[in-house]
Amino acid sequence: MPENGQILGIEGTAWNLSAAIFGDDLVSLFSKPYSPPHGGIHPREAAQHHASVMKEVISAAIEGQDLSKISGIAFSQGPGLGPCLRTVGTAARSLALALDVPLIGVNHCVAHVEIGRWQCGCDDPIVLYASGANTQVLGFLKSRYRIFGETLDIGIGNAIDKFARSRDLPHPGGPLVEKLALEGEPVELPYTVKGMDLAFSGLMSAAKDCNAPLEDICAGFQETAFAMCVEVTERALAHAGKDEVLLVGGVGANSRLQEMLRCMCEERGAEFFVPERKFIGDNGAMIALTGKIMLEAGQTVTIPESAVNPGYRSDDVVVKWRKDTGDLPYAKANLLENGQARGAEAVVTESGRDVIKRRLSKKYRNSSLDSRLIAERTRAEARLISQARRYGVPTPLIRDVTADSIVMERIDGPMLKLDLTRDHVHDAGRIVGRLHTAGIIHGDLTTSNFIVRDGRCVLIDFGLSYISSEIESRGVDLHVFFQTLESTAPDHADLRKAFCEGYAETFEESKDVFERVEEIRLRGRYLH
Numbered sequence: 001m002p003e004n005g006q007i008l009g010i011e012g013t014a015w016n017l018s019a020a021i022f023g024d025d026l027v028s029l030f031s032k033p034y035s036p037p038h039g040g041i042h043p044r045e046a047a048q049h050h051a052s053v054m055k056e057v058i059s060a061a062i063e064g065q066d067l068s069k070i071s072g073i074a075f076s077q078g079p080g081l082g083p084c085l086r087t088v089g090t091a092a093r094s095l096a097l098a099l100d101v102p103l104i105g106v107n108h109c110v111a112h113v114e115i116g117r118w119q120c121g122c123d124d125p126i127v128l129y130a131s132g133a134n135t136q137v138l139g140f141l142k143s144r145y146r147i148f149g150e151t152l153d154i155g156i157g158n159a160i161d162k163f164a165r166s167r168d169l170p171h172p173g174g175p176l177v178e179k180l181a182l183e184g185e186p187v188e189l190p191y192t193v194k195g196m197d198l199a200f201s202g203l204m205s206a207a208k209d210c211n212a213p214l215e216d217i218c219a220g221f222q223e224t225a226f227a228m229c230v231e232v233t234e235r236a237l238a239h240a241g242k243d244e245v246l247l248v249g250g251v252g253a254n255s256r257l258q259e260m261l262r263c264m265c266e267e268r269g270a271e272f273f274v275p276e277r278k279f280i281g282d283n284g285a286m287i288a289l290t291g292k293i294m295l296e297a298g299q300t301v302t303i304p305e306s307a308v309n310p311g312y313r314s315d316d317v318v319v320k321w322r323k324d325t326g327d328l329p330y331a332k333a334n335l336l337e338n339g340q341a342r343g344a345e346a347v348v349t350e351s352g353r354d355v356i357k358r359r360l361s362k363k364y365r366n367s368s369l370d371s372r373l374i375a376e377r378t379r380a381e382a383r384l385i386s387q388a389r390r391y392g393v394p395t396p397l398i399r400d401v402t403a404d405s406i407v408m409e410r411i412d413g414p415m416l417k418l419d420l421t422r423d424h425v426h427d428a429g430r431i432v433g434r435l436h437t438a439g440i441i442h443g444d445l446t447t448s449n450f451i452v453r454d455g456r457c458v459l460i461d462f463g464l465s466y467i468s469s470e471i472e473s474r475g476v477d478l479h480v481f482f483q484t485l486e487s488t489a490p491d492h493a494d495l496r497k498a499f500c501e502g503y504a505e506t507f508e509e510s511k512d513v514f515e516r517v518e519e520i521r522l523r524g525r526y527l528h
């Protein structure tokens, strides 16, 4: 790349056509947002908008610039709305040919992360990426931005926008809901966290059907949806042993979400980062910057490789521009160091042959939601542990239960993630098979929630467990487990096989569940 090489980047995955030049710093940025005359974003109309303002946006971005300094054209290759992506892709290809410079196909999600890292100066954060179409918790591991958790149905922004539309509020509803929420007392709405994954459609439907004053529903919607996001971010932070949190994506503009994340970070001793408003939502600067660092790493595309990809996932990108941070710091996660372990949501304290698990109050969530979650989860956990035992699932013996605590038998041994052998993972599969036969869903099936005692796994932490015989819930359980395998173990494919073998031995309908896991993996990546 020539000295002072500059990259022209074009963003246009959905609502904003935006172009920017990035050199050593941001040189120019110009945007023309599309606002639908009524209803939500219509893909073809948005694409027509982009086409009609393309010349104006690019001209404004390059005005007064020396075009000979431009050493590459970057464009958002996906994910996004097909027609919009194709319009931007065509423009980018023509420009690259005209200027005779390389083309860089940028993953839009990764670009949200990179502009955040650049702007905030953070190094290796857990990222909460909360936008219209996407809601993901990402962390860099082994050359990729791994998805620790994500929405299983719709993106948080779309959930808010659709709810707002059902109340005749103009698009996008996010900022208006934020304003209305300031005047409201939060109503109770369904809270759905499955391990590190989330779901928003139940919350959205309940909010649509709710008869309370609009301000109260908006407040309830925000408190619930944001607490869900903060909870999974905290869980990923604890799981990965990182100490920075970065908030990106359009919904990141919300002050309440920022406040809640900042509060969680303070409680955990992590540092919180959020970029300036103009870099939070979709913008050309994020594409130009990411294009620049990708070009420097040699990650360009030929014209045939430049086809757009509406389902492009964050973890599809091999990140050659970052130094690999290696394995997760397993050792840090040892259970019961000095007789105490602090998980994402509870403190476990040794007490003779027992441990006491006490759920912690979280300052980031409002007090009624906080006490509701603590009481519900403590009760459910004690009940389901006992029930699972009756079906032959090895679990700790329960000795006593109070409003926020469970006293139970101490299990000595390393967590499964510290001793990931084929045999142990096979055993874990057998255990989950029995659990599912009992009609119980674990709800947080990570490799931290098995303890290996005398060579056999014991299942712990039923805090998010519930009763269900649905293939879907079982599929999500396995999906969560496979995700933690994928994000922590290099030989995850073989371990996954071992797990499935064990599961099939103890659970009759295993085939249906395996099929569903595949569906869950493929679905919900870019839904509108």
Ligand SMILES: C[C@@H](O)[C@H](NC(=O)OP(=O)(O)OC[C@H]1O[C@@H](n2cnc3c(N)ncnc32)[C@H](O)[C@@H]1O)C(=O)O
Binding pocket: 013, 014, 015, 079, 080, 081, 108, 109, 130, 131, 132, 133, 134, 155, 156, 157, 158, 160, 161, 172, 173, 174, 175, 178, 249, 250, 251, 252, 253, 254, 255, 280, 281, 282
């Ligand atoms: C693939 C790409 O097209 C997509 N982009 C996207 O969704 O635009 P973004 O700019 O990142 O986010 C827009 C969303 O951000 C929400 N939003 C903006 N300001 C908000 C606020 N103050 N509170 C809540 N939501 C807000 C909007 O309502 C809308 O749902 C994505 O990143 O998923």
Ligand SMILES: [Fe+2]
Binding pocket: 108, 112, 131, 132, 249, 250, 281, 282
């Ligand atoms: Fe976006």
